[in-house]
Amino acid sequence: MARDSFDRLEASLLLCPQCRVAVPVRKRLLLILPQGNKIEYVCTRCGATCGDTLEPDQPPERRRYM
Numbered sequence: 001m002a003r004d005s006f007d008r009l010e011a012s013l014l015l016c017p018q019c020r021v022a023v024p025v026r027k028r029l030l031l032i033l034p035q036g037n038k039i040e041y042v043c044t045r046c047g048a049t050c051g052d053t054l055e056p057d058q059p060p061e062r063r064r065y066m
């Protein structure tokens with residue numbers, strides 16, 4: 001089973017609007033919400049925001065849809 005490698009896909013490349021290339025990004029915690037943590041992806045080269053996401057508090061397998 002190679003499902004472990006799927007979980008470690010964190011250090012991904014995102015397209016930076018400033019650099020105009022895919023860059024390694026750093027995660028920055030923006031907000032802690034009841035449904036999870038709001039994470040911002042910051043370019044490690046220029047510091048621009050490349051995107052954000054809502055990380056569920058629980059592991060993905062335990063995620064519940066209401």
Ligand SMILES: [Zn+2]
Nearest residue numbers: 016019043046
């Ligand atoms: Zn950049």
